[in-house]
Amino acid sequence: MSFKLLFNISKALLFSRFKQTLVAAIGVTFGITMFITLLSFMNGLNKMLDGLVSNRTPHVRIYNNIKPSVVQPINESAQFKDAYNFISSVKPYNTRKEIYNVNAIMDKLKTDDRVLGVAPKIAAQVFYTLGNVNLNGVINGVDVDAEARLFYFNDYVTTGNYLDLQNTSNSIILGKGVADIILAQIGDVITVTTSTGEQFPLKVVGYFQSGIADYDKVQSYASITTTQKLLGRGKSYISDIQVKLKDINLAPVVATEYRNIFEADAEDIQTANAQFETGTNVRTIISYAVGITLLIVAGFGIYNILNMLIYEKDGYHSHTKTNRLCGVRCKKHLYFHCTYYRHLWGTCRNGFWFCAQ
Amino acid sequence: MFFVLELNIDENDILKVKPGQQVFIRMDSYKNEVFEGEITSVDPIMNERTRTFTANAIFKTQPQVLFPNLSVEANILISSQEKALTIPRNYLLNDSLVTLSDGSKRNVQTGLMDYNIVEITQGLTDNDQLLLPKQ
Numbered sequence: 001m002s003f004k005l006l007f008n009i010s011k012a013l014l015f016s017r018f019k020q021t022l023v024a025a026i027g028v029t030f031g032i033t034m035f036i037t038l039l040s041f042m043n044g045l046n047k048m049l050d051g052l053v054s055n056r057t058p059h060v061r062i063y064n065n066i067k068p069s070v071v072q073p074i075n076e077s078a079q080f081k082d083a084y085n086f087i088s089s090v091k092p093y094n095t096r097k098e099i100y101n102v103n104a105i106m107d108k109l110k111t112d113d114r115v116l117g118v119a120p121k122i123a124a125q126v127f128y129t130l131g132n133v134n135l136n137g138v139i140n141g142v143d144v145d146a147e148a149r150l151f152y153f154n155d156y157v158t159t160g161n162y163l164d165l166q167n168t169s170n171s172i173i174l175g176k177g178v179a180d181i182i183l184a185q186i187g188d189v190i191t192v193t194t195s196t197g198e199q200f201p202l203k204v205v206g207y208f209q210s211g212i213a214d215y216d217k218v219q220s221y222a223s224i225t226t227t228q229k230l231l232g233r234g235k236s237y238i239s240d241i242q243v244k245l246k247d248i249n250l251a252p253v254v255a256t257e258y259r260n261i262f263e264a265d266a267e268d269i270q271t272a273n274a275q276f277e278t279g280t281n282v283r284t285i286i287s288y289a290v291g292i293t294l295l296i297v298a299g300f301g302i303y304n305i306l307n308m309l310i311y312e313k314d315g316y317h318s319h320t321k322t323n324r325l326c327g328v329r330c331k332k333h334l335y336f337h338c339t340y341y342r343h344l345w346g347t348c349r350n351g352f353w354f355c356a357q
Numbered sequence: 358m359f360f361v362l363e364l365n366i367d368e369n370d371i372l373k374v375k376p377g378q379q380v381f382i383r384m385d386s387y388k389n390e391v392f393e394g395e396i397t398s399v400d401p402i403m404n405e406r407t408r409t410f411t412a413n414a415i416f417k418t419q420p421q422v423l424f425p426n427l428s429v430e431a432n433i434l435i436s437s438q439e440k441a442l443t444i445p446r447n448y449l450l451n452d453s454l455v456t457l458s459d460g461s462k463r464n465v466q467t468g469l470m471d472y473n474i475v476e477i478t479q480g481l482t483d484n485d486q487l488l489l490p491k492q
Contacts, residue, residue, distance in 0.1 A: 232406070
């Protein structure tokens with residue numbers, strides 16, 4: 001095939017019916033633009049939804065889980081160590097919520113090269129008291145600086161300044177849902193009742209909004225010292241250590257290591273949130289499949305239309321002497337060129353889109 | 358005026374604390390000083406809410422000015438060892454095995470330990486070379 005000849009023929013035909021070429025081109029452009037828009041939207045939505053969870057979830061969480069002992073006492077006793085013991089009515093054994101030796105653990109974590117940062121946390125069960133109405137809730141005692149630096153705490157404090165939590169004593173950042181129910185304004189003093197029955201006044205310095213309604217109706221945030229005061233415990237009372245690693249993929253290995261040396265439970269983010277990775281993958285596959293299917297269908301449609309145009313144009317050649325031979329070969333050339341240029345156009349658009357990604 | 362220090366001891370540690378042990382004391386009111394003291398008694402009745410026991414201690418040399426209910430932070434000396442052979446904690450498998458440079462495993466007896474180093478009381482000498490166990 002002589003490419004110069006082909007090029008001249010296709011150029012002539014493309015420009016002879018310029019309006020139709022233009023319409024086909026606009027159609028293809030529109031199709032691919034919408035494809036890019038749709039995929040970008042899905043990608044961004046995926047990132048936002050995952051961010052809601054992964055931003056606020058530590059890579060490794062060290063805590064004490066309520067569970068029965070792995071080896072029951074009788075199985076370790078000298079007398080019945082080698083016997084098979086039927087033990088019924090096994091109860092969980094763990095009387096403490098706080099992590100033992102928490103300061104030494106945090107010091108050790110800070111020297112670990114794989115760790116980006118460590119943030120301690122206390123989860124305290126409380127009631128938000130409004131007259132004689134008690135609303136169930138959880139106050140999370142957090143280290144404000146570490147929480148903001150590692151877990152984007154400040155991004156979710158929609159009203160008020162998150163730093164007030166550590167600057168003002170006995171202060172609380174309420175979940176937006178809670179604030180709406182008890183009608184608390186910034187600056188109000190609310191009462192919380194602990195599980196031991198003691199009542200505490202706390203000043204509202206901000207609202208926390210994660211976007212998940214169930215979460216915002218229950219969770220609030222206070223500083224670690226305020227929460228320790230609420231629970232009547234000392235400075236070493238920490239119930240969770242949140243670890244953020246430099247490489248998230250190391251989390252399962254690191255969690256196993258910590259479980260062994262710290263003698264506490266360690267949960268990695270992959271185990272805690274397995275359903276989110278599956279969800280993201282499925283959503284991505286669906287959006288790609290739908291997009292590409294639509295593009296192919298549109299492509300077939302345009303090809304069909306251009307096909308019809310070719311037959312029409314071919315009619316012009318029928319009056320010339322060399323029409324028979326030329327007709328078949330010209331048809332071949334024309335098919336080749338229309339589809340070639342359409343694919344070229346489409347590929348260029350895809351190319352721009354990949355670059356933009 | 359004679360003052361007694363009331364130290365809260367965790368349930369996990371209570372068996373290690375005995376009368377006569379040396380205590381190193383720091384107070385919020387005397388920020389830059391460390392005082393020495395001694396455990397006089399351990400109260401056997403536990404505070405059930407905090408799961409802690411109270412150990413009483415006295416100052417060796419009581420500071421000039423003291424008031425009741427001042428905050429105190431203290432370390433109690435449980436045991437000490439001179440010329441201890443130690444290895445990094447992560448070279449120890451299952452709290453009892455080490456891997457030698459030729460690949461074989463050896464059982465060792467451990468003494469004092471924290472998350473960083475472990476004292477080896479039996480099983481290794483100065484000249485032994487160890488390999489880091491594979492995870």
